[in-house]
Structures are given as C-alpha cells and as structure tokens.
Amino acid sequence: MTLGKYIPVLDWGRSYSRETFSNDMIAAVIVTIMLIPQSLAYALLAGLPPEAGIYASIAPIILYAIFGTSRALAVGPVAVVSLMTAAAVGQVAQSGTMGYAVAALTLAFLSGVFLLAMGLFKLGFLANFLSHPVIAGFITASGILIAASQLKHILGVPAGGDTLIEVLETLVEHLGDTNPITLAIGVSATGFLFWVRKGLKPRLRAAGLGPKMADVLTKAGPVAAVVLTTVLTWGLGLADHGVAVVGAVPQSLPPLTVPSLSPELLKQLLIPALLISIIGFVESISVAQTLAAKKRQRINPDQELIGLGAANIGAAFTGGYPVTGGFARSVVNFDAGAETPAAGAYTAVGLAIAAVALTPLVFFLPKATLAATIIVAVLSLVDFSILKKTWGYSRADFFAVAATILLTLGFGVETGVSAGVILSIGLHLYKTSRPHVAEVGLVPGTQHFRNINRHTVETLPSILSLRVDESLYFVNARFLEDLIQDRVTQGCTIKHVILMCSAVNEIDYSALESLESINRRLKDLGVGLHLSEVKGPVMDRLRKSHLLEALNGRVFQSHYDGWRSLTGAPRPLPDAVV
Template sequence: MALPKTSKWINTYFTISVWLKNYTREDLSGDIFAGIITAILLLPQGIAYAMLAGLPPQVGLYASILPPLIYALLGTSKTLSVGPVSIAAIMIASVLTAPEITELGSTVENAIILAAEGGFILLFMAMLRMGGLVNFISHPVLTGFTSGAAILIVLSQIPHLLGLSKPQCGLDLACYGDYFQHFNHYTVGLSLFSILLLLSFGSPLAMLLKQFKVRPNMIIGFSKSAPLLAVIMTTLLVKFYQLSDLHNVSIVGEIQPGLPNISFAFFSNITQWQALLPGATFIAIIAYVESVAIAKVTANLRNQKINPNQELIALGAANLATAFSGGMSVAGGFSRTMVNFTAGARTQMAMLIAVVLLSITVIFFAEQFTYLPKAALAAVILIAIFPLIKLRKIITTWKYDPGDGIAELITLLGVLALGIEKGIALGVIITILCYLRRTSHPHIAVVGRIKATQHFRNIKRHQVETWKKLLLIRIDENISFANVSYIIDFIEEETLNNKELKHVILIFSSVSYIDSTAFEALENLINTLKKQHILLHLAEVKGPVLDKLNQTDLLDQLSPGLVFFQTIDAVEQLSA
C-alpha cells in the first residue's frame, strides 16, 4: 500500500519523474538544440541583470546554474527558463539602494537574503494553497507595472551607454545639459556597435535567412546568438585596443571562475532579514505572477497544463537554491522562455543542457570576460527591455474599459514617481476600487418577451412585448451590501407613480449569491411594495440562492408572492 502512495507523491511534487518516463530520442534532439541556444542567452543576461541590480557579475551567473536545475525537478512548465530577470533585477536594485538598507551589511549579502526570504515566502504561500494569487493582480496593472519598470531600466542604462557616472542632478534640468557633454566617445562607439549588431540580428537577418531557405530552428539559432556575439566582439575590442586603460572605458572586471559554493552564512543577521522582508515580499509576488503568466503562454500553445500551486513550490525552492549558492532572486524570463520554446524545447532537459554549458563556461572561460564593457551589457538590456514598454496598450485598454485604463496609467506613473513597490500597490488599490465601483452599479434591465417566443430581452435594445400590470426586472450581478441600495433604488424608480402595476418579477438568472444585508433590504422592499398594493415575485432562482432563502423567513414574507421556475411561467400565470 505504501509504494503506490509514495509513487503518487513523487509524481505530484517531482514533476521530472512524469516527463522523464516518456522521454524519447526525438525529445532529446529538440532539447539539445534549444539548450545550446538558451545557454547563449544565459551568459550575457546573467551578467547584464547582475549589473542592473548593482551586483557583481558572478551573482547573476550563479543564479543561472542551480535554480534552473531545481525548477527542472519541481516545475510544471516544460519550457519555462528560470534565472535572473530584468524586472526582478530593477526591483532588487530599488531595495538595495534604499538608505536604510545600504547601512545593513554588504550589497551581495542583502541580495542573497532577498532571494532566501522570497523563497520562504513562496513556499509559505504554497502551504496555504495560494496559487490562485496570480488572479488578483489584473493584467492592466501588470502591464502598467512592466512598462514603468522597463522605462526605469532604460533610464538606468543611459549612463552605461554613454560612459557617464550616475547623475546627481535631481530636478535641475540645466545640470543635465552639462552632464551629457562629458560622455565617453569610445563607450558610445561600443554602445552603438552593440545596438546595431543586436538589431541587425533580429528581423533583418531572419528575413535574409528565409530567402535562402534556412530551416526555422536554425534562423532562431543565428538570430539569438547576437547578445553573446556582441559580448565577445566588444570584449576583444576593449582588450586589443586597451580601451579600459587608455580611454577609461568601464568594464565588468574580474569574474570569479568556478562553480558556486553552498553557504548558510546569510542566516546570521536577523536585523537584515526584518529590514528586507517588505521588499522580498514584493519581489517574490511579482516574480511568481510573471513566471506563471509566461508559463501559461507556452503551455497553452501545446495544450499543456500549469499547476499554479506547484509553481509556488518550484519557484520557492529555486529562490532558496540561488540564495544558498550566492545568487540573486530568480523568476521565469520571458525572452529566454520564448527562445527556448521556439528553438524546439520539449522538456526541461533543454534547461539542464543549457546549465551544463553555462557551468563549463563559468569554470573554464570566466576570466576571458574581464574586459567585457558595461556598454555592451547595457545594450543587451536595452534591446531586451524596450519591447516591454507598451504605452499604446494604455490607450487600447482605456477604450475598452476606462477603469482598467486608469489603473494601468496610474500604475505606470506610480512606478516612475513613487518607486516600484508603491507604484504597483497603488495600481492594485485602484483596480480594487474600480471593481467595487462596477459591482456597486450592476447592470439591471427591464425586460419584455420577444413575440411568439419564450425569450426575454432588454426593452431598450429589442422590440418586445410588455404588460401594464407586470414589471420584469433582470439583475445581472450577485446582490450584496455594495450594490443592494442601487438595485432597490432602481426598482423603486421603475414602480413610482405606476398606478396600473400589480406585480414585479425579479429575474435571478445571473444571481449566484445574496448576502445578509441584501436579504434585509429585499424584505424591506417586499413590505414597501405591498403598501403600494404591488406583489413581488422571483423567477429563475438558482439552487444555492434558493437554499439560502429557505434558511430565512424571506419566502414567508414574500407570500402571496411566488417563486417561479421560469420567467415564462410567471408571465403566463400573472398576465392572465
């Protein structure tokens, strides 16, 4: 008896055991190619996102080794590429540069604690079965946050692209005129070279290769090798022409070779853990929401399923792993995942192959990237991030739903003006307020019957049959304390000064829940209508609602009003 239960437990939590049992040679061929292509992206992105977070390059590289291995064991997405990501990096930088945090320990140690706390938070959420949390941050808020964070990232890379120190001008616009005059010509040259290389390896190269009938997966391989090629070529230029020594071109510096050591030393300082907890919470939640959203995109394309709660476990364990190995917080990266997917990855074996290749590079070739210019990394970040700025999306959202459009715009502006954590918190608050406003003003329709049918439609939209002594009202929302006053006011306005009216029929076809405040309001409405010699009736009441009604005395108060199974039954009986 114990063996089947153990096997089921392993298959549930160690998802690698499920796909590995059915692994084929065809899967391996796809995974090998995808793994090579993804490894090409892992190296420059690992270093670039560490720089974006204000951390040494090896912190980003370490975060690209052990976390993907852990996710491969536990994750439910077959193609999600877990590692350092731009949005998490800019959030880490925001937390680590706060004055109250800079006083506590080293930057690297604080970054490791952020990752560890994020891991524990995600695992705690998994224990509480909070996988559905992904549904509580609306898409407009997430888009506004992503656009705002992307703008911050782009602005943060301008000094690296121009070879300037971080500006100290604040709101003094005249200061910036003098600031930009001191740019480094050689750094700008390297930046332009890198940007042009990255752009030319995108759509232009893909179109050219298609004309030569090159296979689609090979086109992906060539086009996605641009970041690594830019890194290698600019490093050689800096080293050969001694641009760092002679012309003050900023470089990454020495990268510690070898695999990371496992350490638990970061557990010692409780003060740091307390100070970093709010920031870690925001980073963990955003990392989870973005990762699941990305995983769902690729899973839907292959009719696969994602288990949100298991993703909490996988991402939580991956963040603990990165902390123990000296890395930064990790999440699912959109660009790497899409490259991994389109390159033909069938399973997480592709990421395992990518990690092996990256590990070999870190062990044997890390020293070769000492002269890597920060300008090239800034260009890699710029090209990867720029598509995430979706200002037109705000207009599209606004046209469809002004409330969502406002939430998206305020989130973006909040991120830019107040900072990342406050910006997204503001966006969530605005979304909740807009939702409460919508629910407090539900759609209510006076309906009539389409002649010679049993269908009832809004009298303002259709040519329908109505009756002087019958009033049919359809409520298209659950009834609660938030909207019951609005509903009662609507009904009273429709019945006011209607001398011939004898019956009001409330159609509950869209009502799934009525709270206690609404019950009391309906009881008062029944008595108010009776004083006007009008009877209230109910139609198409759902089972759960009827069960609740039977637990109260509302049906007794309704009498001689009736509850009808169908609206047509009420019309036929009461209009006779």
C-alpha cells in the same frame, strides 16, 4: 493523491525518451548561449556582481524543473524583477557592499517563502486581482525606467535615482563627463543588437541557411557583441582610457550562501518581497499558459507557485537573487524545441560549465555592452498601444493604465506596482459596484425575455421584470436596493417585481440583508417580490436564511413561469417556440 502531483518530474520523467533528450539538449544549448550575456547584464541591473546573474540561473532552473508544471518555462533573472530588486535592496544597503548581497539573498528567500506558502494554500487565484491593462502599464513604465537607468553605462558617467526624473536629472548633470570611447561602444552595440533582432534572420535565410541554424545564430547575436567588444577592449587597452569593464569574476560554481534572518531586515524587505512575488508569478504564469496552450498542455497555477517558490529559495542559498519565468528566454526555449523541463536542467549544466571555465574571458567585457543588451531587451516590453486600446474600449481601464505608468515613472517601481495592485482591485470593485440591471420584457411568440431598450418586447405596467447581471455582494447590494426603490416609486401601477437571477452566482450576507430590506419595503407598498431562475448553490444558501419564509412573493423555476403565473396567461402549447 499521487506524489507526481506535487513533484511533476515523476510524471513526465516516466515517458522520457532518447528523442526527447535530443530536442531538450538542442534547446538547452541555444538558451545557454543567450543566457550567458543576459544573466551578466541583469545582475548589473540589480546592482549585484555579474556572477550573481549566472548563479541565479543554475540552482533555480533545476529546482523549477523538479517542481514546475510548464514544459517550456525558463526560470532565472528577468529585467523587471532585477529592477525591483535594485529598488528594494538599495533602500537598506549600499550597492557593492556585503550587506547589499545579503539583502538580495534575503529578498529571494522571502519571495520564495511567499510563493511556496501561496502554492501550498492554493492561493494562485490571487494573481487574478492584477488586471492585464494595469500589468501592461507597469511593464511599459518599467521598461522605460530600466532603459533610462542603463544610459549611464552607455555614456560612461555616474548617475542614479529611483524615478525617471531623478535618472534624467543626474544624466544631464554629468553629460559633460561622457566618455567618447564608452559612448561609441555602447551606441554601436545597441545598434548592432537592434539590427540582429530585426534584420539578421531574414539575411541568413536569404543566404540559404535553414530556419533552425538562422534562429540559433540570431539568438547568438548578443554573444557576438560581447565577444567583439571584449576583444577590442582588451586588444586596444581601452580599460586604461576610462572604459568601465566587468573585471574579475569568480571562477567557481555557485557558493553556499545563507540569507539573513535579522528581524529588522526582514521587516524592511517584507512588502517588496511580496510585490516581487506577485509580479513575478503573474509574468511567469502568463508566459507558461500561453506556451502550454500551443501544445494543448495544462499548467497548474498552484503548483507553479510551488515551483517558483522552490526556485527562489534555491537562489537564496546559492548566491543569487529573486527569479521568475522570463518571457524572452521561455519563448526561445519553446521555439528551440524544448519538450520537458529537463531542457532547463541541461541549461543549468551549461551555465555551470560557463561559471567554471569561461568567467575569466569576461574580464574586459565593457559594461556598456551589457547595458546595450538590457536596453534592447526591455524596449521590446514597452507597449504604448495599450493606452489607445483601453481609451477606445474602457475609460476606467485607460485611467488605471495611465496612472500606473505615471506613478511608476514618477515615484519608482515599488510605488508603481503597489498602485497597480490597488488600482486593479479598485477597478474590479468599481465595475461590480454598479452592476448591469436590465428591465426585460417577453419576446412575442417565445418564452424568452430581453432588455426593453434593445428589443421589441411585451411588458405589463403591473409587473416589473429585472435581470441582474452580476453576483450580489456587499459592494453592490445597496445599488440594487436603491434602483428598485426608485423604479417602484416612479411606477405607481406596479404590483409585482420579479428578479431574474440567472446571472447571479453568489449572494453574500450583506446582499441577503438588502434583499430582506427590499422585501419589507415592497410589502409595505403592497408589491410582491419574486425571484426566478435562481441557481442551485445560491438557492441552497437562501434556504438557510429567513428570506424565503418572509418573501412577499414566490420563487419560480423560470422567468416565463413567473410571468405566466402573475398575468394569468394560459400554458403554452407543447410545440411552442422556446
């Protein structure tokens, strides 16, 4: 076991070259330009001072570069986690207070501990219990909720709430207080950013710019919006006319901070931290694996947990809040040519320079511009097509997605994500509780058995052949028991039941007891119970039980062997079709 397995930088760092440095540095410059306004905006979304967004993008990136396995993942504040942070911390402290900031640090610390523990105990597989449709539903609802929550900054009115209805109600109540100048800035910035995202790059390419330069300028679109609106606000004195601005931002590197270990606070933040850890990890690992596949690289989910855990603990001790791998910034990092996690470290250096040298320049930055940045970013996450896709493919998945969206919008983010976890697990249990069990028959002229309802096959009234297409465990054990009982009582001529177990990867103790019960009932009816094509690991378990000794039948290596033996059919010729 090598140290490089747990500290990947020791592995990829050995082959680091001047060319790799050049590519990483270019990617870092592009990502840094994008992250400066984005970090400020996400801190605003989390209810924290704007500098917290930059702080949360420095130490966490460096720590992930040391412990993470993705070559392109960019770690830092993201929209969904920022919203979840605001929802969780808002329950225990008032926004703008020291207690609120300390609670955010504590939330990051708890999230880091959870992720680190899951990584050390190799529990990365737990993320698989969140189905993709449910995640898509949650992210879609969160995107809508985030966009709605930022309308108050576009309008320049006070508003709040944890649900879509609450947010809209408070917006309507204060609609008459709309600041027209703020509204003009917000709408203009939003329109400009949408145009930059869709129309700027084709225009630049048509003007003769190369693809890389056009891409850099497109990614710098939010920076242009920030610069222009800041200059206008400062030059025209718009802050004196009610336009809310960022104000003074500390001109310093991330401070050393300490999360609270108050038992009461830890208890209140425990569940939110766990939910943030799960959602953050799922989002991060999805992005990391997608990008890694494009370069035939490998991602280690358990090591990713360690990397993200270290990043969050780093955020807790450097004035940040919970972080994870972001989709937009990671794609930009990848497209810009990042080859190693060092690109993230260089980005952290760029953000540190910005924190020291550039923060005074954002004093007159309108909050409406930051809100526009958030709205444009999160609306790209909204995908209602998932409803149409799941409706056509699986009604169970559709209802899970729809319920997740409605619960998130109607009851808040924590309820939505909790419902998503429960629905994902419930959906899995529902689907496996009624496994597909096909009655099969022999395909003429072969040794293959197929579903009698789909193929023309040979069957015998004295033999019931069933193919079980699912592992057997406590949820579905009784289903198989009842199915066999019903089928045998319907066919009085049945003398043998053969269970084809080629798709059975596991038989737990509850299922074992059900098989023993089936065996006893069939024995009382004078019917033999036989097993075929049992996999090695499953057979090893069965040998430790009393089932094989009590079995009122035999275990056959192949289903055809069982069928031939029970029917007395002659052995096939050596050149028989198989």
